[in-house]
Amino acid sequence: MSKLFNNYTHSYFAYLQIEKNSSVHTIKNYRDDLEQFFMFMNEQHIKKVEDVTHQDARLYLTGLHAQKMARASVSRKISALRGFYRFLMREEIVMENPFLIVHRPKGTKKLPSFFYEEEMRELFETVQETDALSIRNKALLELMYGTGIRVSECTGLTLTDIDIDLGIILVRGKGGKERYVPFGSFAAEAVQSYVELSRPTLMKNANHSMLFVNYRGGPLTVRGVRHILTELIEKASLSGKIHPHMLRHTFATHLLNNGADMRTVQELLGHTSLSSTQMYTHVTKEHLQKTYMKHHPRA
Known part of the structure; x- marks a missing residue:
């Protein structure tokens, strides 16, 4: 240049x-x-x-x-x-901003894709085996669904970032911002099994502190997570494509569907603006409408 x-x-x-x-x-x-x-x-x-x-x-x-x-x-x-x-x-290099009043086109808003609870149960059924990779995949699935963290945040976790006894993880989000996110008993049990039984086997001769590792013992990458989830959805015979962010969308959607308030979901997701969280209200309205049409005798 x-x-x-x-x-x-x-x-x-x-x-x-x-x-x-x-x-x-x-x-x-x-x-x-x-x-x-x-x-x-x-x-x-x-x-x-x-x-x-x-x-x-x-x-x-x-x-x-x-x-x-x-x-x-x-x-x-x-x-x-x-x-x-x-x-x-x-820096006083220019006197005015020529792009200040240029119109920014609004993007077409798409409803975020998410899994219904029945679909999540099918996904979890695919990771019930006891080999090292299945134990790791179960921990990965439980933690991502149980916390709603971004895939980059998940692959960036170290062993010291997670406290299984307290059920909380330290997450480093966008812009280096840190937040604590709680997780439940299912994720705690899955992660503990992985750390004690699976990770030492996968690590082999590797030596690092990253929580999730690949089959060679190296740190698991975003691409690696995407590959794992694609294999799981194929194994579960679910239709459509999966991407790691769907678990984040699913986390937020299920919380709101079960009565969580918007501010709490915003804090858990690490959104700076509430408007970023509000897109999930459209999803829940769609979910409610589908449920109504399916179950109401006069629908």
């Missing part, structure tokens, strides 16, 4: 990492977004970031739509550029 790009973005990415505590994934996406915009500047013969006008920002947005880019991707790119120019204003 050009020297111009490096001059302007080096301190910005350091700011994101140190002051904003942004994740590696977020910084990578923002880097890609900014690289694309600097290519646009080059095509338009715009030499300096301070020369970019609101009209240039609108032209760039028009180009993104012309590429038939997904709304969510366009929205993220606009957010990245707004944040970049906000930083430049703070």
Whole structure:
């Protein structure tokens, strides 16, 4: 990438990492977004970031739509550029933010996929064997469903992050934020069996403190969890595709369906904004409607 790009973005990415505590994934996406915009500047013969006008920002947005880019991707790119120019204003490099009043397209809202309780019971039936991998898979399934943690949070757990006696785990979420999440007796029993019986067998000659490990003893990855869950759903003969986030959706949905309040679910999920948690109310309304149509004699 050009020297111009490096001059302007080096301190910005350091700011994101140190002051904003942004994740590696977020910084990578923002880097890609900014690289694309600097290519646009080059095509338009715009030499300096301070020369970019609101009209240039609108032209760039028009180009993104012309590429038939997904709304969510366009929205993220606009957010990245707004944040970049906000930083430049703070550093007194530019006087105004040309992306401030550019319209961000609203993404199409999809109801999060989740498992019904009967489906969860079928999934748990697939991990009742006593071999090392089945014991690990049961602990993984119980903990993810029992806590609603993100798959990246789960694969990042160490042995010292979990207290089986107290039934609580220390979770490191997005932006490095930490929170404590409780879990129940089913997860406690499954994890204890895994730590005592399965993990030492899987570890072989490996030596590290990560809680969940693969069959070679190395730390389990997000991709590895996805593979495990895909195998479990095929074994359970459930229809559709599974992704690790479905267990998080299922956790939240089942809590709300059984009377949990929104604020508690928000705290358990580690959502900064209540609006992020509110999407699950749409799921529960759908669930209630299906239940009504199935069981009410006058439906």
